[in-house]
Amino acid sequence: MSCCCVLDLRLTPAHITPYRYAYSVLQELGPGQDMQIWSSEDPSLLMEQLQYQMRHALVWSATSDGREWLITIHKRGADELLPLGGTLRRDHETMDLQLVGALRLSGAHNWREAVVEVARLDHALRTHILLENELLAPLASVKAAEATAIMRREHDDIVLQLDVIAEIRESPDDKCQELDTWLGLLAATLNKHEYREESLLFPSWERMIAQRSDRESLLAEVRARLKAVTP
Numbered sequence: 380m381s382c383c384c385v386l387d388l389r390l391t392p393a394h395i396t397p398y399r400y401a402y403s404v405l406q407e408l409g410p411g412q413d414m415q416i417w418s419s420e421d422p423s424l425l426m427e428q429l430q431y432q433m434r435h436a437l438v439w440s441a442t443s444d445g446r447e448w449l450i451t452i453h454k455r456g457a458d459e460l461l462p463l464g465g466t467l468r469r470d471h472e473t474m475d476l477q478l479v480g481a482l483r484l485s486g487a488h489n490w491r492e493a494v495v496e497v498a499r500l501d502h503a504l505r506t507h508i509l510l511e512n513e514l515l516a517p518l519a520s521v522k523a524a525e526a527t528a529i530m531r532r533e534h535d536d537i538v539l540q541l542d543v544i545a546e547i548r549e550s551p552d553d554k555c556q557e558l559d560t561w562l563g564l565l566a567a568t569l570n571k572h573e574y575r576e577e578s579l580l581f582p583s584w585e586r587m588i589a590q591r592s593d594r595e596s597l598l599a600e601v602r603a604r605l606k607a608v609t610p
């Protein structure tokens with residue numbers, strides 16, 4: 380790797396956190412460029428936070444001698460597509476943001492705008508669930524059978540909650556309080572559901588898809604179906 384930038388987190392100024400320091404430098408890194416970071420701590424949590432902020436645009440690895448870590452980072456260019464796990468994680472995060480936005484609007488009794496945001500979320504979430512049930516669940520290994528069954532049950536629960544929310548938003552009356560309650564319930568359900576999928580199923584799907592001869596067309600279909608409903 381030819382590296383254009385090296386950051387030493389051991390020299391982080393006292394008034395900011397290592398995360399803020401790294402993020403401020405990463406923001407300046409152009410698409411397709413590389414950098415290295417030295418750290419005296421295990422970078423797993425830091426990189427998780429940075430990936431979230433950078434919308435999974437980073438490819439990274441780390442080496443350590445047990446005392447310090449050298450992290451090598453590549454920022455994906457516009458023509459470098461995200462792998463399956465990153466694509467799905469990014470979709471989770473987009474829907475989480477839509478849900479937070481809808482909750483904020485209903486909490487502020489802004490019924491009209493809340494309903495628009497909820498309709499957007501409804502469409503995105505149903506599309507995401509259909510994709511996982513139809514296209515990805517059949518790819519799972521035998522070892523992931525139990526996690527797949529749990530995922531399908533949770534999808535059924537989420538769809539039921541979406542149906543109730545759809546009924547509320549089609550009500551002619553302003554029912555912000557009721558909408559707020561059901562959106563809060565959906566947020567709690569999604570929180571657990573997404574964590575389980577990301578830790579148990581995404582790695583399994585990625586391993587299985589990598590072995591298939593039709594992986595490129597499968598990945599293209601995943602990206603196209605998600606892109607049609609979320610930016």
Ligand SMILES: [Fe+2]
Binds near residue numbers: 508530534572576
């Ligand atoms: Fe799901």
Ligand SMILES: [Fe+2]
Binds near residue numbers: 467573576
């Ligand atoms: Fe998901």
